[in-house]
Amino acid sequence: MSKLSGKTAVVTGASKGIGAAIAKALAAEGAAVAVNYASSREGADKVVAEIIAAGGKAIAVQGSVGKDGDIVRLFDETQKAFGGVDILVNNAGVYAFAPIEEVTEAEYRRQFDTNVLGVLLATREAAKRFGPDGGSVINISSAATTVDIPTASVYTATKASVDSITRVLAKELGPRKIRVNSLSPGAVETEGTHAMGIIGSDLETQMVAQTPLGRMGQPSDIAPVAVFLASPESFWITGEIIAVAGGNR
Ligand SMILES: NC(=O)c1ccc[n+]([C@@H]2O[C@H](COP(=O)([O-])OP(=O)(O)OC[C@H]3O[C@@H](n4cnc5c(N)ncnc54)[C@H](OP(=O)(O)O)[C@@H]3O)[C@@H](O)[C@H]2O)c1
Secondary structure, eight states: OOTTTTOEEEESSOSSHHHHHHHHHHHHTTOEEEEEESSOHHHHHHHHHHHHHTTOEEEEEEOOTTOHHHHHHHHHHHHHHHSOBOEEEEOOOOOOOOOGGGOOHHHHHHHHIIIIIHHHHHHHHHHHHBBTTBEEEEEEOOTHHHHOOTTOHHHHHHHHHHHHHHHHHHHHHGGGTEEEEEEEEOSBOOHHHHHTTOTTSHHHHHHHHTOTTOSOBOHHHHHHHHHHHHSGGGTTOOSOEEEESTTOO
């Protein structure tokens, strides 16, 4: 039997990049998946179509993770389609780097609203709706929290907050059999890192040079670890920050 058959997963920000790969990998192990997106309807529909073509179950649900009403609707629609919820992957995230002299209130709020408030709101809804067997929350953090990249102060602060939330909620929700872990990717080639101009830049060369396994990560390097953290195979693991970064730290 597949590792996740009979389970339902919500994956935030799954229209592209790491989230899309995780959604497809969870579905390949039998989970029904809600593919959340903010604006890329086409991307989300493509992920859903691929899952269904491979024999899986998925729906696309629009919603911005930093908005309370959108999060409630995301979980309502997921439950309406599939019954319960067992797995939450808090993947939706935004990033932009700037020297401290150029940090703005607006950019701080944009990154914290999505990367931190989004995690809190989605986990709140999941915790209310997980059944008596508990559930698994997987927070996509970042190796930026240990690599300490100059100009990434705001982004790194959001992900350090995510790691703190992971540890607190692992203790708070453990008695209800809800596990909470952070998965921290190193640099990964995605639509996001392409759009930001990292791919092909000096920063990419530098990041690869700092990575013992000697290359950029791919979404397919990250997805199997999310499947492991979602599955019963990791039932004794909670409150951990797991680097999936080719050794870059
Ligand atoms: N790529 C890396 O090198 C790297 C490394 C470490 C950690 N991470 C983390 O991994 C996660 C995914 O990164 P990625 O590179 O795959 O990003 P990406 O290619 O830019 O994709 C981001 C995804 O998040 C969604 N999203 C953005 N804002 C949202 C919001 N407010 N509500 C709901 N969804 C939203 C986007 O949806 P739309 O397309 O609809 O806007 C998209 O599906 C992020 O949390 C990021 O911080 C990435």
